[in-house]
Each structure stands twice: as structure tokens, then as C-alpha cells.
Amino acid sequence: MILRIFKSNPLISLVLPVLLAVAIWFSVYFIHTAPQVKTGIPMFNVFFGWLLHLPLAAVLFAFALVVFEAYLWNTFINKQSLLKQSSYFTATFYLLLFSCRPVLVSLYPSLLSSLFLILAFRSLAESYKKEKALGDAFNAGIFTGIASLIYFPSSVFIVFLWIGLLTIRSLVWREWVISVIGFILPFGFTLAYYSVFYTPENFWYENLIAPISEYHKPQVPGWQQVFLLSAMAGAGLICMFYFLGKISDNGVKNQKISALMVWFVVFAVGSIILSPQKDARSFMLLALPLSFILANYFARTKWKIIPEFLFMLLLAVIVINIFF
Numbered sequence: 001m002i003l004r005i006f007k008s009n010p011l012i013s014l015v016l017p018v019l020l021a022v023a024i025w026f027s028v029y030f031i032h033t034a035p036q037v038k039t040g041i042p043m044f045n046v047f048f049g050w051l052l053h054l055p056l057a058a059v060l061f062a063f064a065l066v067v068f069e070a071y072l073w074n075t076f077i078n079k080q081s082l083l084k085q086s087s088y089f090t091a092t093f094y095l096l097l098f099s100c101r102p103v104l105v106s107l108y109p110s111l112l113s114s115l116f117l118i119l120a121f122r123s124l125a126e127s128y129k130k131e132k133a134l135g136d137a138f139n140a141g142i143f144t145g146i147a148s149l150i151y152f153p154s155s156v157f158i159v160f161l162w163i164g165l166l167t168i169r170s171l172v173w174r175e176w177v178i179s180v181i182g183f184i185l186p187f188g189f190t191l192a193y194y195s196v197f198y199t200p201e202n203f204w205y206e207n208l209i210a211p212i213s214e215y216h217k218p219q220v221p222g223w224q225q226v227f228l229l230s231a232m233a234g235a236g237l238i239c240m241f242y243f244l245g246k247i248s249d250n251g252v253k254n255q256k257i258s259a260l261m262v263w264f265v266v267f268a269v270g271s272i273i274l275s276p277q278k279d280a281r282s283f284m285l286l287a288l289p290l291s292f293i294l295a296n297y298f299a300r301t302k303w304k305i306i307p308e309f310l311f312m313l314l315l316a317v318i319v320i321n322i323f324f
Contacts, residue, residue: 017092018067021099025063028105028322029056044150045226062107065115070094071289073118078123078290082254087296095177097287100228100318103282110284111277112227113151117288119143120157123324124164124260127175128253141182149186153274154285160185160260160267167256167263197315224321225280235310236290239297246300264289 074091120143148155198298275282
């Protein structure tokens with residue numbers, strides 16, 4: 001019933017996800033208090049550290065950012081015709097994934113990093129079949145570099161960038177080199193900034209040694225988290241198998257972009273391993289490919305009962321994790 005309404009009424013499918021996210025975020029704001037974000041990541045602290053001392057402003061900014069990312073990502077998916085027909089399923093699942101735990105109702109590095117990874121992914125896709133794509137390769141590199149400065153575990157995506165260039169295009173060494181230059185450039189500016197305003201000893205300690213010392217083992221999850229992870233993993237596996245089975249039905253360009261989605265999942269898991277905070281925030285880079293993979297299943301499957309059950313299950317586990 002719910003999915004049928006989403007498919008038949010574009011206006012409802014556009015507005016309802018935002019209303020759901022508003023209800024979740026501001027219910028959480030008045031019920032829970034998200035743990036303080038502690039990072040030694042230079043760019044995030046320099047530009048957004050002050051905002052963390054203004055809880056309401058940080059939540060409003062984070063919510064606006066989540067909504068913007070959701071519809072930016074959804075617009076990219078629709079523009080590439082990856083779901084055969086335009087829909088707002090990708091934005092819906094993106095918003096739900098970024099609202100599934102109280103700790104996510106805050107401003108944190110991986111949330112901001114996701115924006116630049118979306119821009120990097122778009123630059124890779126736009127380079128398809130261009131005679132020269134040095135500009136797109138540079139843009140993808142610099143966006144990945146900024147994402148890594150804001151959230152250091154995103155640095156694993158430099159390898160994803162190289163795989164993406166090799167998948168979308170043939171091997172062109174100039175594009176690989178320019179992408180690396182783009183990736184390094186934000187780090188060069190940051191290093192220059194800290195060299196001018198800090199002593200070298202403070203720079204290395206505060207931004208390399210201290211962050212590593214903050215890594216810790218994850219706490220034992222509660223039953224709510226176990227329920228959420230089990231439901232997400234079950235739904236994700238079902239949708240992933242369906243997605244892999246349908247890749248060959250697409251055109252060549254869409255097959256290449258779909259292959260990049262699978263690679264993105266692999267490197268998002270790698271970023272979880274590197275994440276200092278072993279909580280829901282470390283899983284959020286998975287929301288990009290997973291929101292599309294879920295949307296692909298719910299938009300294209302001909303089944304009725306199973307998709308409805310999975311969608312209601314996802315809503316139920318989110319409610320449980322928010323209010324219990």
C-alpha cells in the first residue's frame with residue numbers, strides 16, 4: 001500500500017520523505033542528546049568546530065545538509081536513468097538511513113564527507129565517452145581530497161577513484177596523474193596553513209598522532225542496534241542480489257555506473273574499518289550506494305508483498321531505535 005502510493009503520486013513521494021525526516025530529527029533532538037563529536041581532523045575542526053557548541057544550529061545545518069545530499073544524489077540517479085523511470089525512492093532511503101539512530105541527528109565528519117563523494121561520483125560519470133576528461137578527473141580527485149580532509153577514512157576512495165577512471169574510461173595516464181594532483185591539492189593547502197600558523201611539531205602531533213590515539217574498540221551493541229543491523233543487512237542482501245541480477249539489463253554506461261556502486265560498497269566498508277568512532281556515524285558512507293540499491297529493488301521489482309514487508313520492517317526498526 002505505501003509503496004503503491006509512492007509510485008502513483010510523485011508529489012507525495014517528493015514531500016513525504018522530508019516530513020518523515022523532520023519528524024524523526026526533531027523528535028530525537030528533544031528526546032536524546034547525541035554524543036559530542038571528537039576528531040583531530042583539521043578541516044572539520046577549523047570550519048565546523050564552532051558550530052558543535054551551538055546544538056540547535058548544528059542540528060538545523062546537519063538536517064539541511066542531509067536533505068540537500070538526498071535530493072542531489074536522487075537527481076543524479078534520475079539523470080542517468082539508472083532506475084528506468086524517475087522516482088524519489090533513492091532520496092527516501094537516503095533520508096531514512098541517515099535518520100536511523102539518535103547519534104546521527106547531529107553534525108559529524110562523515111555526513112559532510114558524503115557531499116563531496118557524491119560530487120566526485122558525478123564527475124566520474126560525466127567523464128563517460130568524452131574525448132578528453134582531464135577536468136572531470138581533476139574535479140573527482142579534488143572532491144575526494146576534500147572529503148578525506150573532512151573525514152580521514154574517506155582517503156581509501158583515492159583507490160576507488162582510480163578504479164572508477166579505469167571502469168568508466170580506457171586507461172589514460174594523464175587522467176590518473178591529474179586525479180592524484182587534485183586529491184593532493186587540498187592536503188597541500190592544509191599543510192601550508194598549519195605550517196604558517198602552527199609549529200611543525202604541533203601540526204604532526206595534533207593532526208596525525210593524536211587522532212590515531214583516539215581509535216578505540218566498538219562498544220557492545222544493544223538489542224536495538226542488533227535488530228537494526230540485522231534488518232538492514234537482510235534487506236540489503238536481498239536488494240543486492242536483485243541489483244546484481246539486473247545489471248546486464250542496462251545499457252553499457254549504466255552497467256559501468258552500477259559496477260562503480262558495487263565498488264563504492266567495498267570502499268565504504270574499508271572506511272568503517274579506519275573510522276575512529278565505531279558507531280552508526282562510521283557506517284554512513286554506505287548510505288550512498290545502499291540507498292540506490294534499495295531504491296533499485298523497490299522501484300523495479302514486480303513483487304508486492306515482500307517489498308511492502310521490507311519497507312515496513314525498515315520503518316519499524318528505525319522507530320524502535322529512535323524511541324526505545
